[in-house]
Amino acid sequence: MIRTEHLCKSYCHHSHYEVRAVYDININISQGSFVVFSGPSGSGKTTLLNIMGTLDRPTAGKVFMYGEEITSFSDIALARLRHKKIGFIFQNFHLIPRLASWENVSYPLIPLGISLKERLERARLLLEKMGLADRLDHAPEELSGGQQQRVAIARALINNPEIIIADEPTSNIDDETSVQIREFLNELKTRGVTILVATHDAMFEKVADVVFKIKNGRIE
Amino acid sequence: MNKHLNLLFLAIENLLRHRAKTVVVCLCLIAILSPFITAITISEGVREQSLISVNAGADLYLTYDEFGRNAAIPLKHLDEIKKIFGVTTVIPRIIGRGFLQNKLAIIVGINKEDIPDSISCVSGRIFENPHEVIVGCELAKHFHLNIGDQFSMRCQQRKVFTVVGFFSSDSSIWGASMIFMSFRDAGELFGKQDVATDIQIHTLPGHNSEIATDLYDIFQNEAYRLQDKQMVELYVKKGFMLKEGIFSALYVVAFALGVPAILVASGFGLSERKKEIGIMKATGWQTLEVLELISMEQLLISFLGATIAIVLSILWVKGFNGAFIAQFFIAEITMLPKFTLPARFLPLPCLLSFFFAFLLTMVGSVYSSWRASTVSPVVSMNS
Ligand SMILES: Nc1ncnc2c1ncn2[C@@H]1O[C@H](COP(=O)(O)OP(=O)(O)OP(=O)(O)O)[C@@H](O)[C@H]1O
Numbered sequence: 001m002i003r004t005e006h007l008c009k010s011y012c013h014h015s016h017y018e019v020r021a022v023y024d025i026n027i028n029i030s031q032g033s034f035v036v037f038s039g040p041s042g043s044g045k046t047t048l049l050n051i052m053g054t055l056d057r058p059t060a061g062k063v064f065m066y067g068e069e070i071t072s073f074s075d076i077a078l079a080r081l082r083h084k085k086i087g088f089i090f091q092n093f094h095l096i097p098r099l100a101s102w103e104n105v106s107y108p109l110i111p112l113g114i115s116l117k118e119r120l121e122r123a124r125l126l127l128e129k130m131g132l133a134d135r136l137d138h139a140p141e142e143l144s145g146g147q148q149q150r151v152a153i154a155r156a157l158i159n160n161p162e163i164i165i166a167d168e169p170t171s172n173i174d175d176e177t178s179v180q181i182r183e184f185l186n187e188l189k190t191r192g193v194t195i196l197v198a199t200h201d202a203m204f205e206k207v208a209d210v211v212f213k214i215k216n217g218r219i220e
Numbered sequence: 221m222n223k224h225l226n227l228l229f230l231a232i233e234n235l236l237r238h239r240a241k242t243v244v245v246c247l248c249l250i251a252i253l254s255p256f257i258t259a260i261t262i263s264e265g266v267r268e269q270s271l272i273s274v275n276a277g278a279d280l281y282l283t284y285d286e287f288g289r290n291a292a293i294p295l296k297h298l299d300e301i302k303k304i305f306g307v308t309t310v311i312p313r314i315i316g317r318g319f320l321q322n323k324l325a326i327i328v329g330i331n332k333e334d335i336p337d338s339i340s341c342v343s344g345r346i347f348e349n350p351h352e353v354i355v356g357c358e359l360a361k362h363f364h365l366n367i368g369d370q371f372s373m374r375c376q377q378r379k380v381f382t383v384v385g386f387f388s389s390d391s392s393i394w395g396a397s398m399i400f401m402s403f404r405d406a407g408e409l410f411g412k413q414d415v416a417t418d419i420q421i422h423t424l425p426g427h428n429s430e431i432a433t434d435l436y437d438i439f440q441n442e443a444y445r446l447q448d449k450q451m452v453e454l455y456v457k458k459g460f461m462l463k464e465g466i467f468s469a470l471y472v473v474a475f476a477l478g479v480p481a482i483l484v485a486s487g488f489g490l491s492e493r494k495k496e497i498g499i500m501k502a503t504g505w506q507t508l509e510v511l512e513l514i515s516m517e518q519l520l521i522s523f524l525g526a527t528i529a530i531v532l533s534i535l536w537v538k539g540f541n542g543a544f545i546a547q548f549f550i551a552e553i554t555m556l557p558k559f560t561l562p563a564r565f566l567p568l569p570c571l572l573s574f575f576f577a578f579l580l581t582m583v584g585s586v587y588s589s590w591r592a593s594t595v596s597p598v599v600s601m602n603s
């Protein structure tokens with residue numbers, strides 16, 4: 001369902017040297033699979049996930065999603081695709097400051113014309129599942145790292161996406177909660193959701209269908 | 221529909237959330253718009269009042285013409301003019317200026333039976349004997365004059381006048397610093413006998429062109445100038461355009477300083493904003509939706525700013541009597557006018573200022589927001 005061809009991304013640093021964040025990635029991910037990308041820090045996991053999730057554009061190569069070459073899509077088309085299919089959990093959460101958790105979680109629902117009452121209800125359900133029932137009205141600044149991460153996970157799920165892209169979803173969470181999150185993602189998988197996870201957490205490799213080991217921007 | 225309502229509510233919330241920025245932009249808008257609205261309001265009020273007084277005045281104004289300007293006219297033809305068919309009254313006047321101590325006063329010399337109806341004595345009586353004068357209320361207040369007081373003008377120290385009454389004038393601007401005296405006294409004060417600065421002629425309707433022909437016969441080769449109401453009105457309007465022009469010039473300078481301030485203020489907190497837009501885009505917002513939200517925010521803030529500016533202008537004019545700004549539009553008044561300023565609030569300047577505000581804030585925010593919402597979300601999120 002997601003396929004990459006010779007995917008490359010390099011960053012120019014002050015135009016005299018170049019960082020190859022990912023290089024010549026060719027992978028094929030089928031629908032409903034649980035895919036884990038693991039590798040040391042700086043190996044290019046985030047970069048790869050961002051590109052596959054349409055948040056960033058590659059320097060070279062192609063990404064196909066549902067058989068269509070999305071690298072040639074316009075920004076507007078990509079935004080539409082994201083909105084319909086993809087939920088993101090970012091490595092550094094990217095919550096909107098000074099907005100209550102439930103508002104952060106239900107933010108993607110605003111342009112869909114969903115009423116305040118329903119937004120609150122849907123956000124509450126997800127946050128309760130994340131064990132944050134008593135933190136609905138707290139802004140990100142008032143939450144611990146792990147709590148913020150769980151808010152971010154709830155936000156990724158609010159649109160019932162077909163693809164979930166999770167960048168280090170358990171990096172700030174204690175073992176108990178990370179077990180819960182793994183199980184939660186696994187449960188989503190059984191419902192047919194495709195899951196892409198970047199992580200250092202070896203436990204993920206046990207639930208994964210496929211594990212890609214990344215090193216220096218290449219798959220080993 | 222629901223979607224737009226949601227966006228509108230979110231826009232309101234965002235303005236509250238980015239409170240500091242909202243306040244700064246609002247203040248800038250107010251600083252730019254308030255003087256603008258106040259000025260237009262006063263200028264419109266003065267213009268209206270001037271036109272009313274022109275309308276209430278004579279039908280024809282007769283003067284000499286020297287070097288293309290109005291000049292004093294001798295009285296030798298007065299009786300002939302009175303006899304022209306269609307002429308109802310002929311009023312010779314002397315209008316001059318003179319210093320009363322350090323204050324410039326307008327001196328009107330006119331026969332007591334010709335004093336216009338708009339001038340009414342609030343205390344005392346109209347002058348009757350030589351050297352008696354009536355003084356405008358504002359001027360009297362300024363010099364603490366009482367009935368029976370005597371004074372002399374700086375230009376003719378030997379001539380002593382006695383105050384016999386105070387008057388108020390319908391057209392508050394012009395009455396403020398006037399002294400009325402008999403035509404003869406004024407002639408003596410300025411040292412010009414048997415001339416008037418102008419002769420006002422009231423006529424029966426529809427006779428003006430015949431009267432003009434008759435005047436042509438009377439004056440023969442003398443260079444005289446006849447102006448009718450429409451021409452005087454035109455002059456008044458022209459005068460206003462000039463004053464508005466001066467104000468506009470100054471205003472443009474202020475504006476040129478204010479606009480960058482707004483732009484800076486609108487861009488204030490931009491990186492936070494960019495990040496926010498990146499997050500919105502990454503979590504499924506469409507570019508158009510982001511731009512709609514931002515436009516709504518600008519619309520709200522300019523509405524807020526313009527409304528406050530309008531309220532402040534009303535306060536400025538009504539409460540503080542147009543302090544510091546009225547001098548642009550009314551000659552010979554001080555920074556703090558002592559009479560009630562005429563003012564006229566028109567809907568157009570208010571609409572215009574709202575539009576202005578919107579334009580400014582949009583210019584300040586839309587381009588950067590557009591950039592932020594069209595680049596890859598990663599780029600704006602990590603900025
Ligand atoms: N915006 C950028 N500009 C320049 N270089 C970048 C940028 N983003 C990432 N890089 C570089 O690309 C490489 C891969 O980064 P990436 O964030 O994908 O690694 P990662 O595998 O997610 O690491 P971690 O496990 O620490 O999150 C790094 O060497 C990094 O320095």
Ligand SMILES: [Mg+2]
Nearest residue numbers: 045046091167
């Ligand atoms: Mg990373």
